[in-house]
Amino acid sequence: MFQLSKKSDYGLIALKHLAQHSGSISAREIAMEYKIPAPLLAKVLQRLVRKGLLISQQGINGGYVLARDPAKISIVDVLEAIDGPIGITPCERGSNCEQMERCSVRDPLMKIKVKVVRVLGDTSIYELAMN
Amino acid sequence: MFQLSKKSDYGLIALKHLAQHSGSISAREIAMEYKIPAPLLAKVLQRLVRKGLLISQQGINGGYVLARDPAKISIVDVLEAIDGPIGITPCERGSNCEQMERCSVRDPLMKIKVKVVRVLGDTSIYELAMN
DNA sequence: AGATATCGGACCAGATTGGTCGGATATTCG
DNA sequence: CGAATATCCGACCAATCTGGTCCGATATCT
Numbered sequence: 001m002f003q004l005s006k007k008s009d010y011g012l013i014a015l016k017h018l019a020q021h022s023g024s025i026s027a028r029e030i031a032m033e034y035k036i037p038a039p040l041l042a043k044v045l046q047r048l049v050r051k052g053l054l055i056s057q058q059g060i061n062g063g064y065v066l067a068r069d070p071a072k073i074s075i076v077d078v079l080e081a082i083d084g085p086i087g088i089t090p091c092e093r094g095s096n097c098e099q100m101e102r103c104s105v106r107d108p109l110m111k112i113k114v115k116v117v118r119v120l121g122d123t124s125i126y127e128l129a130m131n
Numbered sequence: 132m133f134q135l136s137k138k139s140d141y142g143l144i145a146l147k148h149l150a151q152h153s154g155s156i157s158a159r160e161i162a163m164e165y166k167i168p169a170p171l172l173a174k175v176l177q178r179l180v181r182k183g184l185l186i187s188q189q190g191i192n193g194g195y196v197l198a199r200d201p202a203k204i205s206i207v208d209v210l211e212a213i214d215g216p217i218g219i220t221p222c223e224r225g226s227n228c229e230q231m232e233r234c235s236v237r238d239p240l241m242k243i244k245v246k247v248v249r250v251l252g253d254t255s256i257y258e259l260a261m262n
Numbered sequence: 263a264g265a266t267a268t269c270g271g272a273c274c275a276g277a278t279t280g281g282t283c284g285g286a287t288a289t290t291c292g
Numbered sequence: 293c294g295a296a297t298a299t300c301c302g303a304c305c306a307a308t309c310t311g312g313t314c315c316g317a318t319a320t321c322t
Contacts, residue, residue: 001214001309002135002247006221006280012236026298034233040281046300059289062298075243083132090137102165105143108254108262112206115250116133123243131239132278137311157267171312177269190320193267 008082010036011044012128015053015078019070019129024063044082051081071126076117078125086120088113139213141167142175143259146184146209150201150260155194175213182212202257207248209256217251219244 014030027045031038045064048054055067066073080086089109145161158176162169176195179185184204185195197204211217220240 002133002210002217003219003221003223004133005278009221009236012240013234016235028298034235037281039283042299043281043301049299056299057289058287058297058299060297061290062288064299079133086133088134090134090140092134103144104147104165105140105259108259109143111262112250112254116247119243119246119250123239128236128239131242136309159267168312170314173268174270174312180268187268188320189266189268189318191266192321193319195268 004079005083007040007044008079010034010041011048011078011082012075012125014041014045014064015048015066015070015073015125016128018054018064018066019125024057024061024065026063029063047082048078051077053077053081066125069126070129071124073125074121075123075125075128076120079120086113086117088116135210136214138171138175139210141165141172142179142209142213143206143256145172145176145195146179146197146201146204146256147259149185149195149197150256155188155192155196157194160194179209179212182208184208184212197256200257201260202255204256205252206254206256206259207251210251217244217248219247 013034013036014027017030017033018025027042028038030036031041045054045056049056049064053067053073054064056062056064076086085092089106091103091106144165144167145158148161148164149156158173159169161167162172176185176187180187180195184198186198187193187195207217216223220237222234222237
């Protein structure tokens with residue numbers, strides 16, 4: 001298949017929300033708004049913090065804020081922060097591919113990957129928030 | 132994640148091979164050549180037959196042949212034949228998405244999907260076989 | 263008739279992912 | 293200072309998905 005994970009989906013929803021509302025917003029607040037399991041969303045947001053896309057504030061009025069201009073956060077940034085580097089081919093993701101030396105489609109697929117990543121990189125959270 | 136399944140990978144390898152060699156070729160032959168589990172490859176090829184991308188020949192000298200000009204078979208055709216219609220978002224693939232009405236990223240993601248599909252549709256098996 | 267190929271479904275096991283839980287730390291407020 | 297509330301972080305469980313296998317049936321050529 002060729003689909004983004006629910007975690008990535010949640011991450012995009014949250015980032016769009018943060019781009020549309022100013023101030024620090026807690027994970028639970030966003031989770032309730034979109035009916036996302038709160039602990040799961042929290043974990044997703046934590047990964048975004050670790051990758052420098054979000055800034056977290058602990059304490060009683062804590063929450064999350066975008067770390068930079070939403071126009072400078074692309075979809076790829078989010079996907080890679082949550083699910084790890086994008087890999088079109090199975091062999092790109094650790095799975096010990098038996099074909100390796102015989103594989104005749106890896107190189108062409110890499111070129112396609114570059115194009116796909118470009119598509120994903122061309123859209124920012126800002127544009128997401130405007131649509 | 133954002134990766135094509137091994138089955139799709141196998142399918143592309145097989146189609147490329149068929150585009151490069153003329154005549155009817157058996158699943159087992161291709162499987163041995165690329166060290167792919169034979170029964171699995173057979174199943175993959177069956178799906179391609181059902182979708183009209185391949186023509187199968189039963190019997191003792193049977194095997195598979197491309198159903199049409201490799202330049203007229205795109206990567207999307209193959210992926211959709213093997214893994215079903217491409218769905219970027221989780222909600223596109225039957226998973227009963229709780230967000231549905233609340234979901235704020237579905238429409239923008241659809242536009243991205245169109246672009247991705249276009250990228251995949253722009254490359255044909257013929258081009259795959261030339262690289 | 264027999265050998266070899268696809269066909270087609272059911273079936274199993276391992277990996278991945280969605281989702282949960284609990285303790286630790288930081289921050290604000292009474 | 294202590295209680296409340298938030299993030300943090302890892303371990304953990306359960307369900308789904310996928311890679312892979314098996315078996316009987318059918319078709320075709322020798």
